[in-house]
Amino acid sequence: MKAKVRLFARLSELAGTREAEVEVGEGLTAGEVYQALCRRYPALSGINGSIRYAVNGEYADPGHPVGEGDELALIPPVSGGSRAV
Amino acid sequence: MLFEITTAALDPRRLIERVRKDESGAVVLFSGVVRNENLGRRVMYLEYDAYTEMAERVMGDIAEEAMRRWPITDVAMQHRTGRLEIGETSLLVAVSAPHRKEAFEACHALVDRFKEVVPVWKKEVWEGGEEWIEGEAVNRSG
Secondary structure, eight states: OEEEEEEOHHHHHHHTOSEEEEEOTTOEEHHHHHHHHHHHOGGGTTOGGGOEEEETTEEEOTTOEEOTTOEEEEEOOOOOSSSOO | OEEEEESSOOOHHHHHHHHOOTTOSEEEEEEEEOOSEETTEEEEEEEEEEOHHHHHHHHHHHHHHHHHHSOOSEEEEEEEOEEEETTOEEEEEEEEESSHHHHHHHHHHHHHHHHHHSOEEEEEEETTEEEEEOOOOOOTTO
16 A cells, blocks of 8 residues: 655755655555655655645645555645745 | 646746637736845746646636636736746736736735745755745645
8 A cells, every 4th residue: 555755846855856655554644654754764854844745736734644546745835936935 | 727837938928818808908917037136145047846736726726716806807827847047937927807906906916825825946046055945834725
């Protein structure tokens, strides 16, 4: 039972990858998948407070379930456009 | 309606034509461009990353919010990704409406909302360093 994780911007540079597969067993929460990912990519640790989650392209709480075939994205604070933020 | 993340150069004329309807008396276009300075640093170029599939869908969601709130006739938004040089256009938001007031208001609100919720990120590269710029984390409903 695997889920796909997508990483962007600073997080993809910290992990050195834009995609990862995580074993979710019978199902984990978004926050638990992030913890599992931190064990594999320690550079991702410690940014917990500043990220949001999206499950299958929809913003989701850390407690949102992630199961077989789901896509979890770790979303750093967004900064599109061109102004200073 | 058009919501697009693209690596191609953005064309404001095309977007204006796209949203203009025969009942539109006004088209407002916002163009976000890369400037050469931020926080006292001399910016050389920007690099944009996006969660493309989600970004395009969220753009549609915020356009629908705007269409419910203002009597506007159409909305289109494009954001470019990859490396952008000084003076290049990163974001276009076009709104058409029967009258200018709601076109201005809706376009302004859409640009602000875009920057809060659409998953697009920029990296600033200046002489001697680089940094991913991160905005405020906000709730989606915020």
